Amino acid sequence: MILPRRFHQRDPVTLAKALLGQTLVRVLDDGERLAGRIVEVEAYLGVEDRAAHTCGGRRTVRNQSMWGQAGHAYVYFTYGMHHCMNIVADRPGVPTAVLLRALEPLEGIDTMRRLRSDKIASHRLRDADLCSGPAKLTQAMAIDRTLDGADLTRRGALFLEKAEGVEASRMVVCPRIGVGYAGEWATKPLRFYERGNENVSRKES
């Protein structure tokens, strides 16, 4: 079953926790299906959040997806070489989102490994190296700006299937990664991951 619009129409912290355990599915142009279980996420809280791209109400060409309807993808390009994928939360005009930081590979693992190996020299990547970071998972799932704005509640190139969630007792809650520039917002507990999962990008910081 595909996760419905209503699932996404919540505040980003609630959505972030609910997304842990759910399945992200990517269908390639040739029909091959790649899938991963979401095991690490971060919530971005919108205009007040100094770490968010929509901080201060900024609305730009790049971040316009964050201002739109929940359940769509917000994919951005950064560091001149990497893509990161978010899931838009809340309602139109409230620009919040959840960043996907790590997946546990489920389907299409050989293709994921090829997509990752094409870019880097090292051969024989472990399964846990395929999707253990926000830009690694977009590489392994062939996600780029062409999928920005994609509706994740429809069976297309990218969508979310319902699976068993992760209980609060098995979640680690800690500060977000890589947002040291955001002042007091850098230390807020907005990162969530499944305790003990080997695919997580880093242990608690």
Place this chain on the structure above:
DNA sequence: ATGACGATTTACT
């Protein structure tokens, strides 16, 4: 038109 900067990853000391 210009310049500074990343919601990162990888390789190397």
Place this chain on the structure above:
DNA sequence: GTAAATCGTCATA
């Protein structure tokens, strides 16, 4: 641990 890679985006002028 530190540094390089690499360029679209956005604020400033």
